Amino acid sequence: MFYDFKKIEKKWQKVWLDSHAFAAEISPTRKKYYLLEMFPYPSGKIHMGHVRNYTIGDVASRFKVLEGYNVMHPMGFDAFGQPAENAAIKNKTKPDIWTHKCIKEMEVELKKMGFSYDWEREFSTCDSDYYKWNQWIFLKMFERGLAYKKASAVNWCSSCQTTLANEEVVDGGCWRCHTKVEQKDLEQWYLKITEYKERLLEDLGQLKQWPERVLAMQSNWIGKSSGVDIYFRLKASDKVISVFTTRVDTIFGATYIVLAPEHPLVKELIKGRPEEKEVLHFMDKVSKESKLVRTSSDVKKEGVFTGSYAINPVNNEEVPVWVADYVLMEYGTGAIMAVPTHDQRDFLFAREHKLPMRLVIQPPAVNRQQPTDDMTEAYEGDGIQVNSGQFDGLSNSEGKIKIAEWMEQKEIGKIQTHWRLRDWLISRQRYWGTPIPIIYCPKCGVVPVAYKDLPVELPKDAPFTGDGGSPLGKVKDFIQASCPKCSGPARRETDTMATFFDSSWYFLRFCSPKYNSAAFDVQEAKYWMRVDQYIGGIEHAILHLLYSRFFTKFFQDLKMVDFSEPFEKLLTQGMVLKDGQVMSKSKGNIVDPDSMIKDYGADSLRLFILFAAPPETELEWDQRGLEGAFKFLSRVWRIQENLKDKADGALVRIMHKTIKKVSVDFSEFKFNTAIASLMELTNAIYQLGADKEVFLNLVIMLSPIAPHFSEELWQILGNKESIFKAAWPAYNPKLLIEENVELVIQINGKLRSKLQVPRGISEDELKELVFKDDKLAVWLGSKQPKRFIVVPQKLVNIVV
RNA sequence: GGGCAAGUGGUGGAAUGGCAUACACGACAGACUUAAAAUCUGUUGGCCGCAAGGUCGUAAGGGUUCGACUCCCUUCUUGCCCACCA
DSSP: OOOOHHHHHHHHHHHHHHTTTTOOOOOSSSOEEEEEEOOOOOOSSOOHHHHHHHHHHHHHHHHHHHTTOEEEOOOOBOOOSHHHHHHHHHTTSOHHHHHHHHHHHHHHHHHHTTOOOOGGGOOBTTSHHHHHHHHHHHHHHHHTTOEEEEEEEEEEETTTTEEEOGGGEETTEETTTOOBEEEEEEEEEEEOGGGGHHHHHHGGGGOTBSOHHHHHHHHHHHOOEEEEEEEEEESSSSOEEEEEESOGGGGGGOOEEEEOTTOTTHHHHHTTSTTHHHHHHHHHHHHHSOHHHHTOTTSOOOEEEEEEEEEETTTTEEEEEEEETTSOTTSTTSEEEEOTTTOHHHHHHHHHHTOOOOOOEEOTTOOOOSOOTTOOSOOOSOOEEOSOGGGTTSBHHHHHHHHHHHHHHTTSEEEEEEOOOOOEEOEESOSSSOBOOEEEETTTEEEEOOGGGOOOOOOTTOOOOSSSSOGGGGOHHHHEEEOTTTOOEEEEOOOEEOHHHHTTSHHHHTTSTTOOSSSSOHHHHHHHOSBSEEEEEGGGTTHHHHHHHHHHHHHHHTTSOSOSOSBSBEEEEOOEEETTEEOOTTTTOOOOHHHHHHHHOHHHHHHHHHHSSOTTSOEEOOHHHHHHHHHHHHHHHHHGGGOBSSOOHHHHHHHHHHHHHHHHHHHTTOHHHHHHHHHHHHHHHHHHOOBHHHHHHHHHHHTTTSHHHHHHHHHHTTOOSOGGGSOOOOOOHHHHOOSEEEEEEEETTEEEEEEEEETTOOHHHHHHHHHHOHHHHHHHTTOOOSEEEEETTTEEEEEO
């Protein structure tokens, strides 16, 4: 009987589905385990990235099942979003119909991989049963002032005809279509994520089981920076320019200050002055530059003098006020003090415009007091304060503290923290998303939709062509509403929510997907949350994870959850490459999982993808590797035909060693080495011959990786119940201890011999044995050993 | 410019202070076969040597250590993230 994967896989997929084999329920007696992979956008076809992500999750999940945990392993679809609109236009259909067709196809593909999902919990974010709760959450945020509308310059993608969050701008382009992002003044909806900035930063410390890399990216993104706001009074008026610096120790070297071109004081400063025309011209020029050009670091810094002077509050010196493009209005106070001697950008600018410099931090071991023409670059390191009044002689790190305190005392500065994180822009001028539940009443103004009127259903028949403007604005029945407050005629909000809103809390919805009184059932969430293991791509390291952390903290404040972080442990799986490049349609190097399943079976595909690389690293696709996986399974399959009555003692020993190794490796997600030891066990079986017990243990250990295959063998060997009702094998520690150990003998750290010695041999006995060894005598000669180092059960090193 | 990660045979990778290259792919040889495929059994880092064995070898250089792929320093390369961030 050969390994007929087609028949076997079909058979067990049906059994698992029909018996709801992986449906999860609260059980007060069993320990729960919530395993979640990032849910997919339903494009219709799964790709190798999905296969890898979900295979890793499935093995972890099935392993936990075998270990006896009460496992919840759900799956759903992140179904709103622009591609469905584009596809619908292209295929002359509707996003709704298109998306549901894609979901159906994708379900089939996921089922063909044999993933152990609890399909009872499945939902799509485009179901009104789901997005109703998006609206509910939005209203809760609105009530607390966390959702608000404001006019400001926003990122605009002209190709997608919609706004973008800061997080969605990548290298100055749209994260989805790479079109250059423009700035546009628009009234938009924001979520006040900045209100949670301290907690979002601080709680990163709780995430001990997240990759360092992701923590660093999140912390960079939040961008806390501590320093001092310093007040420069203008010479000609009593107006004050506030500048932010992290290097207050260099304040005595501030020889000019620079405003961002958008700074509100600029126009006032230049009014009626001879410089007015030139400055206005400069401001106009900068405003036309895209952010991409302006922020690229190799562009020369340009600026103009305003004609005004300000007073440096620490020494009452007059310093000129400039306007330059390298100062950004969005960061800090939109104004800086320039210290050319100790900041490279200031240095280049000062040299270009012949502005004065003064050294205030003396670099160690350099005998130079004045700055100076021979400086070729700014000195940004540590040193001793000079030219700094009463602070001379302090180290600059002391100076930083003392000067800040002194300035606060004299009320010429304030210790201050600035953040990079901005509020989250969530409104989109698109159709296929959750309608924002707001009504504009001519009398009452901005009024939230009443909870009882949720959901605000997305009309099925919006005329959208992709030519811009919000499609919902063209649906008369939708726009017309009555004001929830005064019942008068009113107009409905036509923007929809960014889809990242949908995915910021779906992990909570999985706990009670059909719950109908709130976004989720607090009791169910109490049992299942937090997510014990979350698995997904590194591309979500900032956006999705940051937003999900924010929502969780919001629910904590609503007292709906009693924790502040949603994901206990995070694994970011590496990309799947072919010929050294990421698989992508445009590169034409896609390998279609479906055809691989057809040729080799889902189990072989799963095995290969786990064996070829550790989960976190990139994986190079190798067709021969997949064939190898199939051959290995076939090799294991054939063992059943040659089982002995009793296995050799040596083999039993190897089996126990393998159980230990595989157990540890599985819990640490080291699937590649787990598989290697299963292969070693298989090789040993081919040498020594196995009995039924050894073979069944091998099959159980393979079952998380190749579930259909193992289930079939389990049944063939006479078991009635599913293999996933079996217990994970235990190893006998006594069998791992061998009587004789092989010791490596080194001389001066070089391997010279090996000795079989009894376990627990004394050092003196060992010495005697070692000096009897002929091989070593050659090396030792007549030399007297200086040291004799013994690492028990491992090695001896003789130093001569 | 800043931060983080990585660099090991022909290839994917293993070893995180103690036998470098486990396991696999590929290659080569043998068995089976009329033959091929499949399968099974070997060999497979470089150099020297008939062999026993020796010697070099984990990006480069230095250091710590009885002992370093592993720890520390310097440099190079690659990848990722952030970035005129004050």
